C-alpha cells in the first residue's frame with residue numbers, strides 16, 4: 001500500500017514512485033508535518049523536529065512546564081486557530097459561544113484502497129491502471145466539538161497526492177466556518193521562489209516569480225470565478241530551479257470559484273503554504289450535526305524542474321480529471337463564427353461560412369453568440385434560450401441539418417449563468433439574480449448573474465438548455481461566462497447564510513453541469529469565460545477543452561499558452577487561427593505562423609472563410625491535415641517549453657515528444673528580428689539520446705544526444721516567421 005501508519009513511531013507515510021510525504025502524531029496527539037519531497041524509504045524523520053524554548057511562542061496547556069513544545073513553531077498538517085499558533089491558519093471557526101478557537105488533536109484514522117469522495121465537487125478519479133490509496137485523519141477540538149477530517153489520496157504511479165478537508169459540527173450549537181484551507185504544508189526551510197500565473201482579460205496566465213519574503217504573500221480571486229487575474233495553480237521551487245533542474249512543488253485547486261493561496265515565511269525561516277476557498281465573503285453556517293466539504297488540492301513534486309512537474313500535471317489531468325468520453329477522442333477542427341460575424345448574421349451568411357470552410361479541413365461549425373432571444377448586441381437577450389427566427393429562419397434544426405449535409409458537425413454557444421435586464425427571463429423573475437434589495441445592481445457587459453445557489457434557478461437552466469440540446473443535432477457546446485459576480489446576495493436565504501452564496505453558486509454550477517454535460521456524453525463541451533477567465537481543473541472535470549483567451553493574436557498567444565502549459569495539458573487548450581490585422585491587437589502575422597501557434601493546442605479557425613483567398617484556404621487545409629496527422633503527438637505527447645517568451649524576446653520555441661520518444665515536433669516563432677543578427681542554435685529536449693533521428697526536409701541524421709546538447713542552427717527567419725521540425729526516430733533495419 002502506498003499509505004502506511006507506523007505504529008511504534010506514530011508516523012503516517014505516503015509513498016509514490018518518486019516522492020514521500022510524512023507526518024507524525026506528536027506527544028499530546030497533535031499532527032505534525034515531517035517531510036514532502038524526493039522519495040526516501042520508510043525511515044522515521046521525527047528527529048527533524050528540534051524542540052527549543054522560543055520566546056513569545058506559547059505552549060498548549062497540557063504540556064505543563066515544557067516550554068519547548070509550541071505549535072507556533074512546529075510544522076503542522078492543519079494549523080490551529082486562536083490557540084498556540086500565530087501563523088496563517090487552516091481554519092477559522094466562530095463557535096456557538098462566540099469564541100474563535102480550534103485546536104485539533106488526532107482521535108482516529110482510516111486507510112483504505114481507492115479515492116475519497118467529495119459531495120457535490122469535482123475531484124480526480126483513479127483510472128484503470130492507477131493504484132490509489134486513501135488516508136483519512138480525524139482531528140477533534142474537544143472543547144467546541146468540531147471535528148476536521150483530513151483526506152489524502154495517493155496516486156502512486158502518477159506521483160500525485162490529493163488533499164481535501166471535511167468539517168463536522170458535533171456540538172449542540174450552531175457555528176460559523178469563516179475560513180477553511182484544503183491543504184496546508186509547513187516546510188522547515190524558506191529558500192523558495194513563489195511562482196504564480198497572473199494577468200487580465202485577453203492576457204491571461206503570465207508567469208510571475210519572486211523569492212518568498214517574511215510575512216505573507218498571496219494570490220487569489222474574490223470574483224466568484226477562478227479568474228483571468230490569477231490562476232488556482234502555484235509552484236514553490238528552489239531559487240535555481242528551471243525547466244530541467246531543481247525541486248518544484250505544484251499546488252492546483254480543483255475549484256472554479258473564489259480561491260486563495262497564501263505563503264508565509266515565519267520568524268524561524270520556515271514556510272507555510274495554504275490553498276483553499278477565499279475567506280473573503282465566506283462564512284458558512286453549520287448547525288448541530290452539519291458538515292462542510294472543502295474542495296481538493298492536487299499536489300505534485302518534481303526534483304527535475306518545471307518540465308517534469310508539468311508532465312505530472314498533464315498526465316493526471318488528461319487521465320484522471322475529465323469525465324467526458326471526448327477526453328481521449330480526436331477533437332474536431334472547428335470554425336467558430338464569433339470573429340467572422342459578431343452579432344451580425346443570418347442563416348444564409350452562416351451557411352456560406354460553413355460551406356466555404358469544408359475544404360479547409362474543418363469538421364465542426366460553431367455558431368457563437370447572437371442566435372437566441374432579442375440578441376442583436378450584448379445588451380439584451382441573455383436568458384431567453386429560444387432561437388431567433390428573424391435571424392435563423394430555418395430554426396436550429398434546419399440550420400444544423402443543412403450544415404450536417406455539408407459533412408460538418410454543428411455546435412452552439414450558450415451562456416446559461418447570466419441574464420440581460422432586457423430579457424423575458426428577467427422581466428418574469430427579477431429575484432432570480434444576485435442583487436441586494438435597495439442597492440443598485442452593478443452591471444458587467446450589461447448583464448446580471450443568476451443566483452445559482454437556488455435549486456429552482458438551476459433546475460430551470462437545466463430544463464431550458466436541455467431543450468436546446470434536444471432541438472437539433474448539436475454536437476458541440478461552447479459554454480461561456482462573461483462577467484464576475486457582485487452583490488452576492490440571494491433573495492431566498494436568511495441573513496446568517498448569505499456568506500455561503502459564493503460557494504453555493506459554484507456548487508449550483510457543478511450541479512447544472514452534472515445534469516447537462518455529464519448527461520450528454522456524446523456532445524463535446526468547451527469551456528469559456530471571456531476566454532480564459534475560468535481555466536481551472538474544476539471546469540476541466542466537465543469540459544475536456546477550454547477557450548484559452550479572447551486574444552487570438554499569435555504573438556500574444558505565445559505567452560498566454562506558455563503560462564497555461566505549466567499546469568494544463570495541450571489537450572485542454574483551445575487555440576484558433578484568426579484574421580489579420582488581428583482584431584484584438586491590430587498586428588499582422590503570416591497565416592503560416594498563426595497556424596503553427598494555433599497547433600500548440602486544440603486547433604481551429606475563428607474567421608470568415610467567405611472572405612479568404614483560395615491560396616490562403618489551401619494553407620489552412622494543409623494546416624488541418626498536418627494537425628490531424630500529428631494529433632496524438634501534439635495532444636498526448638510530453639510537452640517541453642524550449643524558451644521563456646517573457647525572457648527570450650528573440651524567438652519562442654516549444655516541443656511535443658511522443659511518450660515512446662519515436663517522434664517529436666519542434667516549433668519556433670521569430671518574435672524580434674534584428675538585422676545582421678548573431679547565429680542562434682536551438683537545442684531540443686526529451687529525445688532518446690542513444691537513438692538517431694531524421695528531421696523532415698533534412699538529408700542528414702542526428703543523434704538524440706547531438707540534438708539535445710549541441711542543437712541545430714536557427715535559420716535566418718523574418719519577423720514573425722516560423723519553422724517546424726518534425727523528427728522521426730530511425731529504427732534499426734528501417735529508414736536506412
Ligand code: GLA
Nearest residue numbers: 338368369528529530531550
Ligand atoms: C466571450 C467569448 C468570445 C465570444 C463572446 C460572445 O467574450 O470569450 O469567444 O464567444 O463572448 O459574446
